[in-house]
Amino acid sequence: MKELEKAELEIVKFIRGKYRLDEVALMDYGRPCVKFRQGKRTVLSIYLYDDHYDFQLVFGKAEREKFEEVRNEFPIWMQKLYDKTKTYHDGKWLFIHVDNSDVFEYVKKLILIKKKPNREPLSKENAVYGKCGHRCDLCVHYTGISEEFREVVISHMNSVYGDLGWSPCTGCGTSGCYCQIKDDELYEPIECLQQNRLDHCFDCKNYPCEQSTIGYRQLEHKSISADDVTYAILPYVPHQYEEQ
Numbered sequence: 174m175k176e177l178e179k180a181e182l183e184i185v186k187f188i189r190g191k192y193r194l195d196e197v198a199l200m201d202y203g204r205p206c207v208k209f210r211q212g213k214r215t216v217l218s219i220y221l222y223d224d225h226y227d228f229q230l231v232f233g234k235a236e237r238e239k240f241e242e243v244r245n246e247f248p249i250w251m252q253k254l255y256d257k258t259k260t261y262h263d264g265k266w267l268f269i270h271v272d273n274s275d276v277f278e279y280v281k282k283l284i285l286i287k288k289k290p291n292r293e294p295l296s297k298e299n300a301v302y303g304k305c306g307h308r309c310d311l312c313v314h315y316t317g318i319s320e321e322f323r324e325v326v327i328s329h330m331n332s333v334y335g336d337l338g339w340s341p342c343t344g345c346g347t348s349g350c351y352c353q354i355k356d357d358e359l360y361e362p363i364e365c366l367q368q369n370r371l372d373h374c375f376d377c378k379n380y381p382c383e384q385s386t387i388g389y390r391q392l393e394h395k396s397i398s399a400d401d402v403t404y405a406i407l408p409y410v411p412h413q414y415e416e417q
Contacts, residue, residue: 176273177224181392183274184219184226186410187281189402191290192216198396205394216288221394225272228280230287233264239286247279304345304366305352305374306381311408314342314351329404333397381410 188194194209194216201208201218204227209217220227232240237260244252251269258265271277301309301317309315313326327339342351352363366374374380397406 180226180271180274180277183277183281184271185392187277188217188284189292189406190410191292192288193292193399193403195399196395196397196402198394207392207394211288211291217284219392221392225270226392228267228269228271228283230267230269230283231264232267232287236286237265240283243282243286246282251279301344303352304363304372308408309342309344311404312342313339313405316341316343316349326404329398329401332401333405 197208205221207219208215218229258267269280303309313330343349
């Protein structure tokens with residue numbers, strides 16, 4: 174996996190897992206951009222390039238004071254970037270070039286200065302997990318959820334993935350298992366489990382991998398709501414709803 178791909182996975186996992194924000198796609202400065210917003214307030218903007226991402230954060234007075242308290246925790250190059258960035262009436266407009274996960278680790282700390290995490294993990298009290306580690310009790314396919322909840326989930330699934338027709342599933346290992354057969358072939362997670370003689374993806378040293386994590390994980394120039402992320406993305410990405 175390329176360094177930018179690793180960074181992308183970390184970016185998506187952190188932002189969507191920690192924050193409940195709408196993602197608004199638009200063109201800004203002539204570049205495709207995704208703005209992460211709470212209401213009308215932009216928390217973070219990410220400009221999409223083929224070989225990197227440009228993160229834009231606006232630090233007002235309160236954020237600048239917080240950064241100054243911990244500036245020595247950041248590398249020299251980031252401190253110099255901060256110092257060179259002009260302060261306007263509404264704050265410093267920081268632009269940070271990110272092409273690997275190491276740089277993003279420091280950008281993550283800036284985002285935490287900008288805003289505290291606001292996504293509450295869903296209760297695991299009645300959680301049902303599939304062999305792949307996904308939350309069956311949050312899944313559009315699972316027949317164990319109420320029809321009322323399924324309709325809510327379908328609307329968000331359609332918004333993110335398009336209307337693919339969401340077939341019912343009675344759970345792993347049952348006669349109505351959705352992953353058991355696909356055009357007379359096993360779905361990748363189930364096939365992988367059988368090949369490796371495992372009962373659950375949890376038992377694998379490589380978990381979570383790309384085959385078990387089949388949820389929408391990419392940074393794309395596409396608008397989706399915070400509720401779309403809640404109901405159509407995070408249930409299919411292992412550990413996204415786990416309490417830290």
